[in-house]
Amino acid sequence: MKYPNAAPRPAAELEELRRIWNPPTGLRFLTVINNNYIGVFYVSTAFTFFLLAGILALLMRTQLAVPENTLVGPELYNQLFTMHGTIMMFLFAVPAVEAMGILLLPNMLGARDLPFPRLSAYAFWAYAVGGTVFFLSIFMGWAPKGGWFMYPPLTTERYSPGYNEDFWLLGIGFIEISAIAGAIEIIVGILRTRSPGMTLARMPVFAWAMLIFALMIVFAFPAVIVATMLLELERAFGWPFFFAEKGGDPLLWQHLFWFFGHPEVYIIFLPAAGMVSMILPSMAQTPLAGYRLVVLALIATGFLSFGLWVHHMFATGIPALSLSFFQAASTAVAIPSGIQVFAWIATLARGRVRIATPTLFILGMLFIFVLGGLSGVMVAVVPFDWQAHDSYFVVAHLHYVLIGGMVFPLFAAFYYWIPYCSKNALSERLGRWVFGLVFVGFNVAFFPMHISGLLGMPRRVYTYPAEMEWSLLNFVSTVGAYMIAAGTALFLFDVVRKFRMASEDNAGNVWNAGSLEWLPNGNYSNRSIPIVTTRDPLWEQPGIEKDVEEGRYYLPNAPTGGRETILTHPVSAEPQALMRMPYPGWAPLVAAWFTAAFFLLLTVKFVVPAIVCGVIAIAGILHWGWGLDPAPAGDVDIGGGIRLPTYMSGPRSQAWWAMVVLILVSASIYACVVFSYLYLWTVSPAIWPREAGGLAWPLAAAVLAAGSSLLVGLANRCLKSERPKAMAASLAGAIVLFLGAFAAMLAGHATLSPAESAYGAVVYLVLSLAGFFGFVVIGMALFVIARAAHGMVDRVRRVTFDNARLFWHYTVAQTLVGIVLVHGFPRLVA
Amino acid sequence: MSFPSTALFMSAGVIIWALHFGALYGLTALACARGWESIVPPFIAAATAVAVIASLAVIAAGWRRREVFEYWLAATVAGFGLLAIVYEAIPVLLVPTCG
Numbered sequence: 068m069k070y071p072n073a074a075p076r077p078a079a080e081l082e083e084l085r086r087i088w089n090p091p092t093g094l095r096f097l098t099v100i101n102n103n104y105i106g107v108f109y110v111s112t113a114f115t116f117f118l119l120a121g122i123l124a125l126l127m128r129t130q131l132a133v134p135e136n137t138l139v140g141p142e143l144y145n146q147l148f149t150m151h152g153t154i155m156m157f158l159f160a161v162p163a164v165e166a167m168g169i170l171l172l173p174n175m176l177g178a179r180d181l182p183f184p185r186l187s188a189y190a191f192w193a194y195a196v197g198g199t200v201f202f203l204s205i206f207m208g209w210a211p212k213g214g215w216f217m218y219p220p221l222t223t224e225r226y227s228p229g230y231n232e233d234f235w236l237l238g239i240g241f242i243e244i245s246a247i248a249g250a251i252e253i254i255v256g257i258l259r260t261r262s263p264g265m266t267l268a269r270m271p272v273f274a275w276a277m278l279i280f281a282l283m284i285v286f287a288f289p290a291v292i293v294a295t296m297l298l299e300l301e302r303a304f305g306w307p308f309f310f311a312e313k314g315g316d317p318l319l320w321q322h323l324f325w326f327f328g329h330p331e332v333y334i335i336f337l338p339a340a341g342m343v344s345m346i347l348p349s350m351a352q353t354p355l356a357g358y359r360l361v362v363l364a365l366i367a368t369g370f371l372s373f374g375l376w377v378h379h380m381f382a383t384g385i386p387a388l389s390l391s392f393f394q395a396a397s398t399a400v401a402i403p404s405g406i407q408v409f410a411w412i413a414t415l416a417r418g419r420v421r422i423a424t425p426t427l428f429i430l431g432m433l434f435i436f437v438l439g440g441l442s443g444v445m446v447a448v449v450p451f452d453w454q455a456h457d458s459y460f461v462v463a464h465l466h467y468v469l470i471g472g473m474v475f476p477l478f479a480a481f482y483y484w485i486p487y488c489s490k491n492a493l494s495e496r497l498g499r500w501v502f503g504l505v506f507v508g509f510n511v512a513f514f515p516m517h518i519s520g521l522l523g524m525p526r527r528v529y530t531y532p533a534e535m536e537w538s539l540l541n542f543v544s545t546v547g548a549y550m551i552a553a554g555t556a557l558f559l560f561d562v563v564r565k566f567r568m569a570s571e572d573n574a575g576n577v578w579n580a581g582s583l584e585w586l587p588n589g590n591y592s593n594r595s596i597p598i599v600t601t602r603d604p605l606w607e608q609p610g611i612e613k614d615v616e617e618g619r620y621y622l623p624n625a626p627t628g629g630r631e632t633i634l635t636h637p638v639s640a641e642p643q644a645l646m647r648m649p650y651p652g653w654a655p656l657v658a659a660w661f662t663a664a665f666f667l668l669l670t671v672k673f674v675v676p677a678i679v680c681g682v683i684a685i686a687g688i689l690h691w692g693w694g695l696d697p698a699p700a701g702d703v704d705i706g707g708g709i710r711l712p713t714y715m716s717g718p719r720s721q722a723w724w725a726m727v728v729l730i731l732v733s734a735s736i737y738a739c740v741v742f743s744y745l746y747l748w749t750v751s752p753a754i755w756p757r758e759a760g761g762l763a764w765p766l767a768a769a770v771l772a773a774g775s776s777l778l779v780g781l782a783n784r785c786l787k788s789e790r791p792k793a794m795a796a797s798l799a800g801a802i803v804l805f806l807g808a809f810a811a812m813l814a815g816h817a818t819l820s821p822a823e824s825a826y827g828a829v830v831y832l833v834l835s836l837a838g839f840f841g842f843v844v845i846g847m848a849l850f851v852i853a854r855a856a857h858g859m860v861d862r863v864r865r866v867t868f869d870n871a872r873l874f875w876h877y878t879v880a881q882t883l884v885g886i887v888l889v890h891g892f893p894r895l896v897a
Numbered sequence: 898m899s900f901p902s903t904a905l906f907m908s909a910g911v912i913i914w915a916l917h918f919g920a921l922y923g924l925t926a927l928a929c930a931r932g933w934e935s936i937v938p939p940f941i942a943a944a945t946a947v948a949v950i951a952s953l954a955v956i957a958a959g960w961r962r963r964e965v966f967e968y969w970l971a972a973t974v975a976g977f978g979l980l981a982i983v984y985e986a987i988p989v990l991l992v993p994t995c996g
Contacts, residue, residue: 258900359966359969363970366907391992395985
């Protein structure tokens with residue numbers, strides 16, 4: 068094979084790479100952004116939340132061990148099950164798989180780091196600080212108690228006064244923002260920073276799974292963000308979205324929540340399945356059977372999971388035919404899951420399987436997840452669901468799916484990948500005990516719940532009378548729960564004993580795996596970035612480890628003298644540019660801490676301190692953004708005669724991609740708002756206005772908004788012709804026009820009150836979103852003007868401008884849709 | 898092929914499924930809320946016919962060059978979408994609309 072850099076490399080290069088990529092020391096170590104450090108912090112924090120939520124579960128199981136127990140009263144019990152579910156879903160499961168992506172993806176793809184390392188750091192810190200404070204609320208008696216799904220009307224101000232539910236709505240609402248930040252990072256990383264030659268057909272299955280996972284977050288999380296926003300607006304300001312007497316509908320919450328909540332199950336499961344598809348081939352020493360079919364299954368599951376949400380609402384009185392659509396979709400989704408299970412079994416069958424701890428956990432997963440899938444097909448059948456609904460049968464089913472589908476693969480992943488980021492592997496002998504305790508304990512704890520559920524035991528009860536004959540089953544379940552706890556404690560003991568974070572001297576490729584993350588690596592990831600010609604490069608490209616380490620492939624050095632990685636084409640993975648990457652800094656941390664503080668202070672209605680924190684967070688973000696978009700540094704040589712530009716703008720730049728994903732998130736949010744509007748009209752047509760109002764204000768608003776977009780377009784022309792001052796003036800004009808458009812929108816609804824009816828509330832919601840997005844794009848435009856005044860924006864160096872321009876046009880399009888909706892739709896149906 | 902067209906082609910099958918599913922669900926909900934029960938079965942028949950034809954077109958376009966991974970994926974994803982479309986439309990023959 069012809070190497071891009073065949074000649075021996077100077078020794079000083081490696082030292083330089085080490086120096087550039089070394090994490091900061093002392094107190095500044097907190098600002099570390101390398102994915103291997105942030106990944107480990109992130110995984111450990113998520114696992115800590117798993118332990119904490121597990122302790123809450125033990126408290127519940129102890130309470131339920133015997134009938135009429137008085138250990139935990141109903142008030143605390145409600146908080147326990149709400150916190151257990153909420154923490155497991157939002158603070159453990161999603162962050163844990165996202166963290167595994169941040170930890171593994173760059174090395175698996177052959178990149179030096181993910182494209183926005185400071186965004187990962189921001190997401191991590193916002194989550195860690197916010198999640199911890201959220202957990203502490205239980206010690207104040209402030210923990211939410213309306214169930215992890217927070218159904219109104221129980222959770223509205225009238226039936227749940229106090230801060231408890233606000234902690235859920237604001238605390239979890241912003242942790243979703245952190246998940247979305249991580250998703251943007253992962254999408255752009257997978258599509259744009261793969262090794263040269265790693266086409267879509269050669270991408271590791273875990274990368275496929277994470278790509279679909281991140282896209283699902285982009286489309287599913289907005290639904291719960293909108294839901295929490297509506298409920299908080301109802302609680303804080305009395306906008307009656309869910310209040311039936313004023314035309315609202317509590318079922319709107321269920322639709323929005325489960326439109327997020329069901330994909331959420333697959334958001335958790337797909338990355339875990341991706342991990343299994345990476346681990347099994349190593350344990351069986353044979354390539355994954357049916358790679359193409361597994362990718363097909365991942366895509367099919369990802370999409371179909373958005374057509375299942377109503378199966379959580381079979382008992383709510385929805386039309387019979389609608390229930391059938393969802394029953395059909397719910398049973399159909401078993402097919403792609405089945406494809407994956409058969410691919411894993413086939414891989415096991417054709418290889419020589421090494422029975423180590425990761426293998427055991429995967430075998431356990433197959434057993435448990437298949438059982439959970441089968442009871443899933445049972446509850447997908449409407450008449451059966453009506454019997455099992457809200458009983459312990461469902462508790463058993465969901466734990467079989469989630470623990471089988473996510474926790475067992477995660478334990479397998481811990482045992483499998485700890486040698487990748489630690490000096491020592493975990494103990495195999497203890498690993499078997501851990502597996503035995505967790506596997507047996509799990510089945511002892513959860514299998515009896517199928518029966519107690521069929522015997523009629525409802526979910527979420529803090530106790531039960533002895534004559535119901537549920538006592539023995541519950542006692543057995545409690546014994547099983549303690550066995551799981553013992554297994555987990557043993558695992559923790561082993562981790563404390565053996566895990567030693569390593570960046571350059573890890574335990575190495577102990578499993579003889581075939582994927583790139585097992586190349587020799589350091590803080591700089593791989594010494595040189597390999598050309599990938601196969602799906603399992605370490606197996607099929609002999610000598611690749613040595614060639615990478617000797618720097619024979621691309622980018623064996625740091626040609627710009629800073630952190631950098633190669634940007635490649637999203638389909639063909641041909642090198643396109645050299646991406647210069649940021650160094651650690653305090654700004655993302657400060658921004659994250661104060662973002663968390665802003666939301667948490669708002670929860671307890673400390674409005675002024677919250678605003679102060681919000682301003683500090685925004686200042687942190689501005690400071691952070693100021694250092695981005697560095698001046699072009701010419702073209703550089705990465706080897707093999709390839710010279711790459713160090714500056715890209717337009718659709719080739721990573722920033723453009725991130726902005727497009729952010730626009731997809733925003734559009735999903737807006738689609739949920741439009742859905743809410745149409746849904747409320749379907750339920751309560753009587754509160755929609757009978758007579759259409761005047762058209763003058765909405766027309767003025769539309770013309771002004773469209774005019775602002777034209778001015779931004781004009782600013783673009785000015786920038787192209789090197790007239791930065793004219794560009795700034797056009798942007799300033801656009802700001803004025805947009806403000807005018809917003810004022811005209813408000814004037815068009817001067818006589819409407821948001822608290823009066825669900826109609827008023829949803830119209831004001833559309834207006835509020837126009838205002839919020841306007842606030843953001845005006846901020847972006849002012850930022851561009853400020854940079855232009857410092858000579859930091861010009862014809863070439865224009866990424867900041869392009870981002871503002873893209874988002875501006877999107878905001879105007881969204882605002883126009885809103886104007887047409889709130890003024891056109893009532894005319895249409897009047 | 899550029900990335901946007903590759904991505905759209907590979908997911909065309911499930912996008913068709915999503916549009917079909919959304920149309921069925923949305924119309925049934927509205928029709929039952931307003932008492933327009935009778936329009937549902939013909940609408941479902943028409944929507945399903947359109948979705949089936951569109952899916953078959955994607956399958957044909959992908960299968961012609963199935964040796965290329967992206968084309969194979971487009972065809973099989975659309976095949977799966979077609980299965981789901983037909984499966985989800987069958988209940989209209991068996992279940993009362995608003996019941």
